[in-house]
Amino acid sequence: MPDERIRIGDNYYLLATSLAARGRRLLLNHGDSFAVFDDAGDIPIAGRETYGLFYRGTRFLDRFELRVNGEFPLLLSAAPTDDGSELVSYLSNPDENRNGEIAVMRDTVAVQRRKVLVDGQLFEALELHNYGSVPLAVQLTLLFGADFADIFELRGVRRARHGALAQPHLAADRVVMTYTGLDGVQREAALHFSPAQWQLFPGRADLALRVGPGERASAEVAVCCRAGDEPRPAEGQDTALSRVRDERRECIELFPVIYSNNEGFNDWLNGSLRDLALLRTRMSTGSYLYAGIPWFATVFGRDGLLTAVETLAFAPELAAGTLRTLAALQGREHNPARDEEPGKILHEMRYGEMAATGEVPFGRYYGSVDATPLFAVLLAAYADRTADLELVRELWPNAEAAMRCIDGRLDARGYLTYARRSPRGLVNQGWKDSQDAVSHADGTLAEPPIALCEVQAYVYAARRGMATLARRIGRDQQADVWESQAAALRTSFARDFWLPEEETFALALDRDGLPCRIVTSNAGHCLFAGIAEPTHAARTVARLMRDDCFCGWGIRTLSAQARRYNPMSYHNGSVWPHDNAVVAAGFSRYGFSARAGELLTALFDASLGMDDRRLPELFCGFPRSMRQQPVPYPVACRPQAWAAGSVFLLIQATLGLTIDAWKRRVLFSQAAMPEWLEQLEIRGLRVRDARLGLRISRGRFSASIEVTGRDGVVDVLVRK
Numbered sequence: 001m002p003d004e005r006i007r008i009g010d011n012y013y014l015l016a017t018s019l020a021a022r023g024r025r026l027l028l029n030h031g032d033s034f035a036v037f038d039d040a041g042d043i044p045i046a047g048r049e050t051y052g053l054f055y056r057g058t059r060f061l062d063r064f065e066l067r068v069n070g071e072f073p074l075l076l077s078a079a080p081t082d083d084g085s086e087l088v089s090y091l092s093n094p095d096e097n098r099n100g101e102i103a104v105m106r107d108t109v110a111v112q113r114r115k116v117l118v119d120g121q122l123f124e125a126l127e128l129h130n131y132g133s134v135p136l137a138v139q140l141t142l143l144f145g146a147d148f149a150d151i152f153e154l155r156g157v158r159r160a161r162h163g164a165l166a167q168p169h170l171a172a173d174r175v176v177m178t179y180t181g182l183d184g185v186q187r188e189a190a191l192h193f194s195p196a197q198w199q200l201f202p203g204r205a206d207l208a209l210r211v212g213p214g215e216r217a218s219a220e221v222a223v224c225c226r227a228g229d230e231p232r233p234a235e236g237q238d239t240a241l242s243r244v245r246d247e248r249r250e251c252i253e254l255f256p257v258i259y260s261n262n263e264g265f266n267d268w269l270n271g272s273l274r275d276l277a278l279l280r281t282r283m284s285t286g287s288y289l290y291a292g293i294p295w296f297a298t299v300f301g302r303d304g305l306l307t308a309v310e311t312l313a314f315a316p317e318l319a320a321g322t323l324r325t326l327a328a329l330q331g332r333e334h335n336p337a338r339d340e341e342p343g344k345i346l347h348e349m350r351y352g353e354m355a356a357t358g359e360v361p362f363g364r365y366y367g368s369v370d371a372t373p374l375f376a377v378l379l380a381a382y383a384d385r386t387a388d389l390e391l392v393r394e395l396w397p398n399a400e401a402a403m404r405c406i407d408g409r410l411d412a413r414g415y416l417t418y419a420r421r422s423p424r425g426l427v428n429q430g431w432k433d434s435q436d437a438v439s440h441a442d443g444t445l446a447e448p449p450i451a452l453c454e455v456q457a458y459v460y461a462a463r464r465g466m467a468t469l470a471r472r473i474g475r476d477q478q479a480d481v482w483e484s485q486a487a488a489l490r491t492s493f494a495r496d497f498w499l500p501e502e503e504t505f506a507l508a509l510d511r512d513g514l515p516c517r518i519v520t521s522n523a524g525h526c527l528f529a530g531i532a533e534p535t536h537a538a539r540t541v542a543r544l545m546r547d548d549c550f551c552g553w554g555i556r557t558l559s560a561q562a563r564r565y566n567p568m569s570y571h572n573g574s575v576w577p578h579d580n581a582v583v584a585a586g587f588s589r590y591g592f593s594a595r596a597g598e599l600l601t602a603l604f605d606a607s608l609g610m611d612d613r614r615l616p617e618l619f620c621g622f623p624r625s626m627r628q629q630p631v632p633y634p635v636a637c638r639p640q641a642w643a644a645g646s647v648f649l650l651i652q653a654t655l656g657l658t659i660d661a662w663k664r665r666v667l668f669s670q671a672a673m674p675e676w677l678e679q680l681e682i683r684g685l686r687v688r689d690a691r692l693g694l695r696i697s698r699g700r701f702s703a704s705i706e707v708t709g710r711d712g713v714v715d716v717l718v719r720k
Helices: 237-252 263-279 301-311 317-328 353-357 371-386 389-408 453-472 476-497 522-529 534-544 577-589 593-608 641-655
Strands: 026-030 033-037 052-055 058-061 063-068 074-080 086-092 096-098 101-104 109-118 121-130 136-145 174-180 186-194 199-201 204-211 216-227 257-260 280-283 286-289 657-660 665-669 679-687 690-697 704-711 715-719
Touching (some): 026 086, 063 109, 121 204, 186 204, 204 216, 257 263, 301 317, 301 371, 593 641, 704 715
Antiparallel strands (some): 074 086, 086 109, 690 704
16 A cells, blocks of 8 residues: 555644543634633633634634632633523632631632623623622732634644744733734734723733622623734624624524424534524625634535535525625636636635635635535525525526536546645545545545546536526526436446445546445435436445444444544544435435434434534544443534534435425425434424424324414425
């Protein structure tokens, strides 16, 4: 086997230190900013760990620690509020020893810390309450620092040079730390302190308070992050908190009310809604769901598109914002340095110093082979869900440009392939984009150009969907072309990708047209897109549910029989919730809703073993045991948009739910309900201008559907 050492700088490997999985981390985020704290609400000296206050790809604070009378306060509790808008910590004083005697007993002074983050501003309100019987002198000390590290440095990319970090500037009520990057941009972290009695030093602020018995004292700190000549915001903490809460509530209200008889499932469902609200960002083009925190807190094309697919049945507005945003960022020119081509859909966009200087190619990067067909797939699916021809006409030039881009990149066999054009870009450009994700049965890595199975399926779905839209807007001739291309692709795909001995589709074809004869979850995406012949689909469903693929917590990315299988790897044996949701949708499409329900059950059970019921980006693919919970992956994002969206697509797949807005119809096809889910209610499901209430109940042989409310014209059909 050839040398396969992972060169961190070339492959953007997620560096995991030995501390990465230790200790609970608490999160605040808003827009292009997020902050990661420890259990006490502190940012400890971070180094290569991901603690810190981040804004637009840069860490503006790498330390923010509170001391009470020179000591760590005792932690009572710390947690974000339900909507994630505020982090509240309750602390108390430790025992204070003087001359060998306890002068002040612990838990005499309660300390409450309330933090809010909005648009790069971190607010902290401190309140002390003396529950003792005598006046107390209390000194608060805040230790702080700013390293202005780029997010890619924390991911393990080494830098030959850095910009200039200035000495902190001290004023009466503030400390300003500045850094001028190699991109010429000055970044500034300004800490404002009140009341005026704070004593300020480089890296430290002290406040001496005298608190009488039963009395309270308060103090505030505000951190403002700025990059370049951005205006200094004038928002206060209460206003900021109100704005964040309103935005989060607005996102949740896009969805109908969904609840069940199972409280654990409700916890998972509601937690997923909160995560989507956390990651939703308002842009001039509409709402967009950032991919995940900490590594992917920005626009990702593929992630945004698939999350919009997952939530489309319940909140189509998210799809509209996703489509408009990616249309505005669509490729306009041939630029090999960032793998850009006219019509190509963005892979990711970064704002940090290393992206601006070109140290990493991701300032605006297009190295994704599947985002372009997925853009057309989502537009067609959105139109069916909403009957919104206005958006179709608005984005039609973008969709046509995407289809031209696909056609211009087909190989001699008619398959959409990838091979990076930038030597610093991603080696693999499907959703499994790690360096070792595409291999042959003997473990050797496939050589590009590579044609992934699910990418051909997405192209098939894009052509079918665009043909349908073309007919709706009177472009029948173009529709004929796309339909003919789709039919030809389906035929050649069955010939070239089907593996009779494995009863599933090959992961890919390499540059020589040789199939990668390994069993992967990618085959389930082919069912989702509808390219599989029915007999192939049925055999693929059975194959993916065998023990080497289905570990009990979900379907692994790679079969345990494969040479490169490793349950702790990123893409070669782990379990990804969004992957399983897409596979479940594929099962349901071919009439296997009960099998989709098995995946719903597996991921529901996994959620019960996760902190706050939040499914992470991925977890390890070890076999399920009665005595174990799912094994975490140490550097997985939590929250992650498409992990949060997975529960909605899993529900849709299990119920066989299809919404056809053109016909004002809601269809349930072979709806199934797992044993643990006796009843599911959906209130306020919108179909055009109508609203619908539904109760789905588990029966002995099939689920029953009851209409509990109807406002407007919409039909409900049930197919057993």
